[in-house]
Amino acid sequence: MSTIEPLPDKSSEASPGVPEVPADVLAELRSTWTPRPAPDGPGRAARHRLAEAARRLVEAVKLADAEGDADALQSVADDVSDLAARIAALPSLRDREPNLADLQLHERSPLVGAANPLAPPMELEADGPVIRAHAVFNAAYEGPLGRVHGGYVAAAFDEVMGVAQSGSGRLGMTAYLTVRMKRSTPLHERVDYEAEVTRVEGRKAWVTARSYAGGVLVADAEGLFVRPRALVLQDEARAAGEA
Numbered sequence: 001m002s003t004i005e006p007l008p009d010k011s012s013e014a015s016p017g018v019p020e021v022p023a024d025v026l027a028e029l030r031s032t033w034t035p036r037p038a039p040d041g042p043g044r045a046a047r048h049r050l051a052e053a054a055r056r057l058v059e060a061v062k063l064a065d066a067e068g069d070a071d072a073l074q075s076v077a078d079d080v081s082d083l084a085a086r087i088a089a090l091p092s093l094r095d096r097e098p099n100l101a102d103l104q105l106h107e108r109s110p111l112v113g114a115a116n117p118l119a120p121p122m123e124l125e126a127d128g129p130v131i132r133a134h135a136v137f138n139a140a141y142e143g144p145l146g147r148v149h150g151g152y153v154a155a156a157f158d159e160v161m162g163v164a165q166s167g168s169g170r171l172g173m174t175a176y177l178t179v180r181m182k183r184s185t186p187l188h189e190r191v192d193y194e195a196e197v198t199r200v201e202g203r204k205a206w207v208t209a210r211s212y213a214g215g216v217l218v219a220d221a222e223g224l225f226v227r228p229r230a231l232v233l234q235d236e237a238r239a240a241g242e243a
């Protein structure tokens with residue numbers, strides 16, 4: 001894979017670098033995302049299958065030709081509408097407290113969630129300090145013809161970098177994300193991502209990432225993740241309680 005110059009560091013302060021994160025802390029944070037667990041029962045496996053079928057449905061709808069048979073389109077619109085009503089009538093997550101498996105990113109996220117039909121889904125993998133990911137974007141993600149929409153290019157980076165920030169030892173929210181789109185991100189072929197923390201300062205973590213198609217760099221990104229003040233206060237209260 002080609003390497004690139006890192007994006008410019010927007011801070012004028014001296015870089016304190018990335019502190020060593022204790023292995024157990026890192027493992028606990030990372031275990032939330034990688035590896036993707038097998039479904040914890042037949043209900044979850046069926047839900048994943050449903051999401052996969054819905055992905056195919058969305059792509060097929062996106063590609064349905066308005067110049068084709070209008071009656072057939074009306075007819076399937078009725079069917080899909082009925083289907084949506086049938087699914088909505090099933091027991092819903094709105095009706096109970098979610099459990100841990102429901103809350104996991106790889107279950108619910110719009111990028112990596114196996115149960116979320118909006119997710120390609122991306123696959124994540126921890127490789128030491130680096131988070132790697134890959135995805136194939138179907139026709140539903142098309143922006144410029146044959147290429148991934150720039151908003152999804154950025155969203156995919158946010159996800160991978162959001163997970164990579166666990167390399168800082170604490171989790172924050174995306175404060176800014178800068179994506180440099182050097183080439184178009186192609187549809188229908190595997191796109192690879194890598195992301196890592198480059199610098200940590202208090203509750204701020206800077207993360208950089210790159211994406212590749214066919215081994216060629218297509219985009220890179222820099223982001224700042226900030227642990228919200230309220231959570232830092234909770235961390236401090238917990239640490240004081242444990243002391």
Ligand SMILES: CCCCC/C=C\C/C=C\C/C=C\C/C=C\CCCC(=O)SCCNC(=O)CCNC(=O)[C@H](O)C(C)(C)COP(=O)(O)OP(=O)(O)OC[C@H]1O[C@@H](n2cnc3c(N)ncnc32)[C@H](O)[C@@H]1OP(=O)(O)O
Pocket residue numbers: 105158159160161162163171172173174175176204224226227228229230231
């Ligand atoms: C709940 C957070 C922790 C959990 C993390 C999230 C999910 C975890 C669960 C599973 C997910 C795991 C991986 C996630 C995968 C994908 C991640 C996606 C993450 C997101 O998709 S998340 C949604 C989009 N995201 C937002 O919805 C943020 C909205 N926003 C805020 O919630 C606040 O804005 C916040 C919290 C960012 C800061 O608020 P705050 O009050 O705690 O802190 P404050 O403003 O004082 O800033 C403190 C210091 O950061 C500097 N600073 C702040 N913002 C800056 C900026 N933009 N540029 C440059 N510097 C900035 C200040 O200048 C100051 O610097 P200094 O201390 O040096 O003066």
